Amino acid sequence: MNILVPTDFSKLSQVAIEYAVNMANHLSASVTLLHVMDNFVKPTRASLQEEAKAISREASVLAKQRFEPVLKEAEKLNKTGKPIMVKIRKGRSFSNTVRLFAKRNDMELIVMGTKGASGLSKYVLGSNTVSVMEASRIPVLAIPSRARFTNFKNIIYAADLKYLEHEIGILKPYLKALDATLHVLHVCDKTKSEDELQNKVKSILKQVDYRKSTVKIKSGKPIDKVIDSYVKELKADMVAMFTHKRTAYEKLFHRSVTKKMAFQSHVPLLAFKSK
Template sequence: MKILVPTDLSDNAKNAFEFAKAYARQQDASITLLYAYYAVYDFAAQAAEIIQAIESDAKKALKKEIGTGREEGLQIDYKIVQGTVSTAINATVYNGDYDLVIMGTQGASGIKKTLIGSNTATVVKESEVAVIAVPAGSTFESIREITVAIELSNENEVFFKRLIELTETWNLPYQVIHVDTKSDFNKTLSFKGLEAFLNETYPDCEFHFLRIPAKETDKGLDDYLKDVSDCLLVMFSKNKTFFEFLFNRSHSVKMAYHTHVPLLVIK
């Protein structure tokens, strides 16, 4: 497995890097630290000088970052790319066959205030591979449960297979949850069918299933996550539907990406 970890060398990015290193140890994965920059200059004559200075400083900082990890036996390298963060990440993923992006979120008060319009939100939206968004202060070792939020709408076996591939080595229980906003017999059957399928297909994994009654989907999930601070939240991105669900103001979604809970978005 190859993991790409974008960094701006901030404390938040360094925390995401620590998360990635802990994950890589379990998966026997390699890590690439990616530093993207966008040089601003007034005259073309300044370009070479400014770029050289930026890349020289970045190289020193990145070598220092990866040094400890290499001493611990991890396979880590780095790349320095000129361009916007999201563009650099997507291009690097495309050209390097990466399996996962792990990056830090920004701030401490939820997606509407801290991620919409930010680099993290753009990457999560545009990435062709799974992304883990790591909030400030969150650690890999603190996770005790993998919470999988499902819509019970056009569920695809591929997403669950990818979920197991990315998380099975954690040896943690899976809490599969669905927020019921109204009585729906078909979804009741779907939920029971999914329970049977997962238990039969992945007998070595521990699954628990929970349906949460709530007037609004976001409120139900919000209330659940307030009481569970030691989980990894997993959501499936089904083309545009995930982001329509997550970001559409008409749906009043306020909850998502709680910054005290790491979020894995599976593509």
């Protein structure tokens, strides 16, 4: 597996790097660290163009210097036998630069920090992660500031059931690699038959042939609070969710809930882009 970790050299991105390297040790995966530099609009005047190039060169040199201690600390944790790669790219859009780099370099997972210290810092750091989630076809693992890697035992998959078989098929290779138990959680309104929904999910789990799994149907609102409650009840190691091109209901369920979980979750959130 190839793991990409975008970094802005903040403490939060350092948490993501440590998490990714320890995860790579567990999976025998490769890790690439990526720093995205702002690519400002080129000035039209020749004198200003030269000045802009000089500023860009200085920024690139500074980024390389800042990578040195980050890489040194990451390599101390690295037990894969594979060197950690360091890359610097320019881009006007952070999420698009990360997305294109991940696609062109065959990355299979993007690991990013989420939840800054407070106020604007919290919003900006979280929104960068969410913007990559929404742009990337490659799954994004959002790491909360206090998270530390442990062997994954229990993964909650928060599902709306619409594309259940397709989505579990996507999840299955990750579950196998992590040797984790999948707990399918569906939050419904009280008018639906919980037994009927549970039987439906169990039938699909049998078809996709992943036996290390359980099913939980819960009712309640808001949905993110119900998910968070089940995370605590189960002592889950990760939450997995999918985003879609959506109907009005799906926009309500997925977009807002995935964003809230990315900002609020105390455990890593694995976000996939589905159909």
